Amino acid sequence: MRNLLIFITKYSAFFLFLIFEAIALYIFINYNDFQRASFINTSNEVTGNLYRNISNVNDYLKLKEINDSLARQNALLRNQLMSSLYVDTAGRKKINDSVYKQQYTYIEARVINNSVNKRMNYITINKGSLNGIAKGMGVIADGGVVGIVMQASPHFSVIRSLLHKDTRISAMLANSKEGGSFMWAEDMDPHKGLLYDVANSAQPHLGDTVVTDQHSLFPIGVQLGRVSNLKPKTGGFFLNMEVKLSVDFSKLEYVYVINNKFAQEQQGLEALQKTNE
Amino acid sequence: MSRVLFANFIRFVVLVFIQAFLLKNVTVYDLAVPYPYILFVMLLPFETPNIVLFPLAFLMGLSIDAFYDTPGLHAAATVLLAMVRVLFISITVQKDSFDNEPEPTLGSMGFRWFFTYSAILTLVHHFFLFNLEVFRLSEMEYTLSRFLMSSVFTILLMLITGLLFFRKKRA
Numbered sequence: 001m002r003n004l005l006i007f008i009t010k011y012s013a014f015f016l017f018l019i020f021e022a023i024a025l026y027i028f029i030n031y032n033d034f035q036r037a038s039f040i041n042t043s044n045e046v047t048g049n050l051y052r053n054i055s056n057v058n059d060y061l062k063l064k065e066i067n068d069s070l071a072r073q074n075a076l077l078r079n080q081l082m083s084s085l086y087v088d089t090a091g092r093k094k095i096n097d098s099v100y101k102q103q104y105t106y107i108e109a110r111v112i113n114n115s116v117n118k119r120m121n122y123i124t125i126n127k128g129s130l131n132g133i134a135k136g137m138g139v140i141a142d143g144g145v146v147g148i149v150m151q152a153s154p155h156f157s158v159i160r161s162l163l164h165k166d167t168r169i170s171a172m173l174a175n176s177k178e179g180g181s182f183m184w185a186e187d188m189d190p191h192k193g194l195l196y197d198v199a200n201s202a203q204p205h206l207g208d209t210v211v212t213d214q215h216s217l218f219p220i221g222v223q224l225g226r227v228s229n230l231k232p233k234t235g236g237f238f239l240n241m242e243v244k245l246s247v248d249f250s251k252l253e254y255v256y257v258i259n260n261k262f263a264q265e266q267q268g269l270e271a272l273q274k275t276n277e
Numbered sequence: 278m279s280r281v282l283f284a285n286f287i288r289f290v291v292l293v294f295i296q297a298f299l300l301k302n303v304t305v306y307d308l309a310v311p312y313p314y315i316l317f318v319m320l321l322p323f324e325t326p327n328i329v330l331f332p333l334a335f336l337m338g339l340s341i342d343a344f345y346d347t348p349g350l351h352a353a354a355t356v357l358l359a360m361v362r363v364l365f366i367s368i369t370v371q372k373d374s375f376d377n378e379p380e381p382t383l384g385s386m387g388f389r390w391f392f393t394y395s396a397i398l399t400l401v402h403h404f405f406l407f408n409l410e411v412f413r414l415s416e417m418e419y420t421l422s423r424f425l426m427s428s429v430f431t432i433l434l435m436l437i438t439g440l441l442f443f444r445k446k447r448a
Contacts, residue, residue, distance in 0.1 A: 012327045012328065013327045013331075013360065013363040013364075014360070016327050016328065016330075016331040017331065017356060017357070017359070017360040019331075020331050020332070020334070020335045020352075020356040021353055021356050021357065021360075023335070023352075024335065024338065024339075024349045024350075024352035024353035024356055025349060025353050026349070027348045027349030027352065028347070028348060028349025028350050028352075028353055028409070029349070030349075031347075031348040031349060046343075047343050047344055050297075051344075054298055115301060115302075115345075116304075117304035117307065117310055118310070118345070118347075118410065119410050119411050120346075120347065120410065122346040124346075158346060165411070165413075186415075186416050186419065187307075187419060188307050188419065188423075189307060190307070
């Protein structure tokens, strides 16, 4: 027993190393699982609040750009207003429209922490479960897809960015409706993505728009980017193409979290089908 | 004693802040990302007992992880760094040869020793960090170039910091 104690104290560095390394790797491996998330991230109160304060200062410095983008969006929305359209029919009847039912609602949020220079990038926003955000919701910005909500605390949420090595989004070419999968390119360029596993019969052209398709958790037709290179270095056996992302992740300021009102119903039905089989 | 504690506490806070709020936004050509927060573990006094050194390294890594949304990643790399530090110091430094120079700084140990020390520790830390982050052999080329460029960047920053707080050895 005494010898054992002497042995342990003599090589204490090594044993301590083993213990702490094991703890660290345990935390690391567990967190990477999408299902299980821990509290050591920017959705906890301390780091979340620190980032919010820093972001307040940053926002002030970026006011001009934000104003420009908001003005642009205002103009776009104004164009769609009924009052900006010229009415050329004489009489109009009011119809209570029961054909359409709202499926998607949007929650607006501000980005308070963001990164683009790592292999796994996350975004923190200033709205959380109190505002109705839950895990698994899609997030878009002015120009296109941003990511998926990974975890929501009462006041903050962490989003797994499109710029993450594990993010995959079901996408298609807008013109030909050919489907494929979308992921971030491996060379860590924050402006490029990769559309892969497109059927060989598809005939993509440079500049084609890539949008989300009906299998993704986003509404159909949210833009991802435009095809910029038909012969990328990496990819599988099917057609692959490089996509220039439509969202500039390094300048992300405001995002919209998508709440799909029918998501629960769909998942419930699919789960029921699974148990029936 | 209390002066050393205080200095290290300030160093911890300052390094975490600089890393989380300034250097997090810095990248050169999508390749080089500096992580000079490891300076905290490297500059702990020589006499720091292992039972204190490893928890401190773990805590430092975990604090960075909290800001970087990568729980465990930096903690694992920094604990490995502490292990390499123990080995390196036990090989290169005789415990009896100094009596009033308790910290492995640039001023007290000389440029050659400090450069080797920081270079080896940074290379080990960054190699482990980048490979654990990607965890894929297929991207080896990018990972290796990122690791090398980032290491050069980090070492440069640490040497500059060392010169900035340079204090000559008392004769």
